[in-house]
Amino acid sequence: MIRRVTGAAAAAVLLAGLAACGGGSEEGGAGSATELTYWMFQDRTPQAGEVVEKIRTDFEKANPGVKVNIVKIPKDDYNTKLGSALAGNTVPDVGILDQPLVSRFAQEGTIKEVPAGTLNEADFWEGALNTNKVGGKLYGFPIDHTAVALFYNKALVPTPPKTWDELKSISAGIHQKDPKVAGIVVPKGDGYGAWMWPGVVGGAGGQMVDEANKKILFDQPQAVEALQLWVDLLPSSPREITDSDQAFANGLAGMMISGPWDVATIKDQFPDLDFNVAPLPYKTTPAGNIGGENAVVFTKGKNEALAWKWLQHLTNATNNTTLAQALGGFPVNKEAAERDAATFGEQQQAFLEQLKVAQARPAIPQWIQINDEIIAPALESALSGKMTAQESLTDAANKTRALLGWNS
Amino acid sequence: MASPVVAQRPAETPAGPGRRRRPGVGRRDHLIGWLLIAPALVYFIIFLLYPALAALYYSFTEWDLHSAPIWVGLQNYTDLFFDDVKYPHFWKSIQVTLQYTLVAVPLTLVAALGQALLINTIRRGSNLFRLLLFLPVVTAEAAVGAIWRWLYDPQYGLVNAVLGLVGIPRQNWLNTPELVIPALAFIAAWQCGISMIIYLAGLKSIPESIREAAVIDGAGPVQRFFKVVVPMLRPTTFYLVVTGIIAALQVFGLVYVIFSGGGNRSVTGGPEQSGLAYVLHIYLYAFRYNAMGAACAMSFILLVFIMIITFVQFKFMKQEAS
Missing domain, CATH: 3.40.190.10 (Periplasmic binding protein-like II)
Incomplete structure (x- = not known):
């Protein structure tokens, strides 16, 4: 019995060795290209x-x-x-x-x-x-x-908004007309929302950072206005409507901010939805993320x-x-x-x-982390009403300065 | 590790004095023994021991996976505990994980015991029900995420519809920070199939004679449950508590699919980090922020914590049936 087991084990080892050799020679046979x-x-x-x-x-x-x-x-x-x-x-x-x-x-x-x-x-x-x-x-x-742009449901939004003021009034109008429908799916304070937000900041003429001079700029008035815009849109776009799966495609929201990948998905899964896409509304300057x-x-x-x-x-x-x-x-x-x-x-x-008009993300090695761990929670605190836009962005900017060792 | 606790400890087999050793065979026995466990041993060393030791080493370095690791001593550990600029959500992730464990483990055990009792009671179709109740365990995690995002949907979700029948107002389950942990724990309890099977085995092993004795003594069903079933199941419960806590402290797949499964949803752990489980936090630092050294340190902190918790349970929890 014992001898047989040892023999079998030896045979197995031998076989494994042979297999390994076989594999090796095949690889060596590849062309010289x-x-x-x-x-x-x-x-x-x-x-x-x-x-x-x-x-x-x-x-x-x-x-x-x-x-x-x-x-x-x-x-x-x-x-x-x-x-x-x-x-x-x-x-x-x-x-x-x-x-x-x-x-x-x-x-x-x-x-x-x-x-x-x-x-x-x-x-x-x-x-x-x-x-x-x-x-x-x-x-x-x-x-x-x-990039992201503004999707709009043609039945609810005949002409897409070009400016922030138009965006706010159209959103309010949609929700007023039918309280079960939200004006726009307001992005959330998560990594994805934080990726889109610089496009809105750019729309007010602002920037996230000034890399050359090592300055954090997302606590400046333009950025605060951009965040305030999202906060102001929430009353006409309640979360309990927009958090529903595919709220825009289901006709529960008049507008949303998203990318070209959603065009194909919506056309495929919701062939009846009559929608189009417009550039992001802006305050002073057309801008977008990338x-x-x-x-x-x-x-x-x-x-x-x-x-x-x-x-x-x-x-x-x-x-x-x-x-x-x-x-x-x-x-x-x-x-x-x-x-x-x-x-x-x-x-x-x-x-x-x-x-x-798209603007590149700041070329800072820690940017993903800043985006996810600092900016996203700051957006969320303002959107959930726990802080004002200015308070949360000042706090986030200070944290970013501390992390990067920048002074201003 | 915990299996000897479940099984009744076998009586010590007396070392037979009459057992003769033939000279020369012992060494050979050893050789064959080693040969037979060699595959498992090789697996253990290459895929478990070596990575664990390597992780311990890297936890003392700053390493982004691409460049050579830089030795920083205990800095990762001190920064994790004290530097809330570098790791703003470290403590939050611990809080989330502990809350989740405290809610999910008892809920899972109660659900598992309830299901086991029901299956143990019915005469016909118990196999079918066992299969149905076990199904959530074998369902792919991504599908679980998709199913529950639908069930919890604030507009169309079945959960709100059912609660609406008894007059509970609509909730936005996965997007309200306070509701995220209960919502996740409920999914965990829904997936209690393995615990259910183990409880079922425990129930079957309670001798019929004890139940009969209790009936003769005039004990009602409630009394029988608390005076007979629960004490007799104590070894099973102990095993399930220990393994359940270990698993809950390492929860990852569930939060990952719930909060990121829908394509562009973010992986940052739900509204206001309310679902940022500790292991998700590790994952983010390891693979999203390129801070493998810190991630290794976090996993060692978790390892030590789990060891302490488990030790405390073995020390202070009643394990024997009575």
Whole structure:
């Protein structure tokens, strides 16, 4: 008995060893082509797979002997996977990077600065380009970008508001007419709301921070007015209505602030809803926030020259529109955007307008944390009535100053 | 760890004096023993022990996963406890987790015992009911999140509709800070299937003779429940309290899907951080704010806390059936 067990164990070990050898020799058999590894988010539109594949084969045809290995990772896991890859020295050569992470990665030296002459700045929308800038230097390519705008239910809002005053009066009118319907889904004091809010601050001519002079500005009058606007909208937009799932799509709210991804969802799930999208109302200056995907070249990766070439390929006037549409965003290449504007549906036009005035997030490595842990709770305290807008923003600004070690 | 508590401790098997050891076999026995536990041992060392020790090391460093960790000694620990600029919601997350544990664990046990008693009582269809009541446990967490966001919906939710029948006004469950913990605990109690099965096993092991004796002595159903069933179930309850508290202190999936499952919902832990469970807080620092060192320190604080709590329970709670 004992002998048999030992024998079986030995056989198992031997088999495992053989299997390992087999695996190894297969890997060694791969061709001698230069291989470029590109990481991106997993497809979020039905056409994405096909579009990316075509762009890849075009690139390989134009560059004989090059093989582009595309790795798709679900967006929610992306940063975790990338973090582990960087820690384990198995980095891709080039890949997508969340906008707010660019400054951190650049300061750590994890990603490479874009070499002079690789990208012509005049070809790109400024807001999108600025999301790649840290301390005035460029660290990546914008690939596609996106913004939020004002969705409105045509049955409740015949003409969309252009100014804050119009927004308030339309919202009040909707709720007065039918107390079961809210004027607008007022964003919440959470990370998502805090991401949209700078667009509103910009609408009053304000800014979040002045990075060059290390000044926090979101306790200034413009920002306070922006938060007060949301507070003022709440009486005509009660939370018990707008917290309901899909309140806007169900016709329970006249307006909401959201991004282009909701256009497709609403059209698909609520085909009867007659809605359109308008640029965000503003007080003094048209403005908006920005999101989207950037791509960077990793310091630990290989084939740097080829990697930049690949990013040029993704963002040139020929490819950028189809790629951006496949990624669920908008082209960053001006020529492509202007030429193809008509190919975007009626509801998408407002986003194209919005992106021309979009402002990049502050290039501060801790920005996600400030956004989630400091600004979001401050918005919530004002929206829930626990503090005034000025009190909560003063408090948040002071906390941010303490965290960053800035004096003003 | 807790299994010997559930099972009746077997009587000590007397070490047989007549058991002979053949010379030379002992060493071989050892070898085979090691060989047989080797897979489990390798798994334990590679996937549990090593990461745990590595986490302990990283908890003394500032590490963002990309660059080399910088040794900072105890700074992560002191900052977590005392620096509310760097970690503004650390204490809040502890408060939320303790409140959740205090509400969810008793609620789960009461629900589990109630369900077990019902299933134990019915004559026909007990298998079907057991299956139905166990279903929430095997439901994917994301689906649980979606289902309950619907049930708690302030406009269309079934919970408000049912409460409305008895005259309780509509509530905005998941968006009112004071209601978030009870709402979450209720979902946890709905998922009490495993505790229910364990209670059921406990009920089945109560000897019929004791129940009969109680009946003969004139004890009514209520008396029988409190004087016979509850004391006899004490080892089971003890086990469920210990494991329940450990699980509740580590709650993550539930809050994560409830507050982030709907696409663009934020992961920051519900209205005014009222659902910011401790492990969600760890997750945010580890993977969203790139502060792995601090996150490791937080997980060690939790480990020590859980060990203390569990030790106290073993020391001061009655474990034996009586």
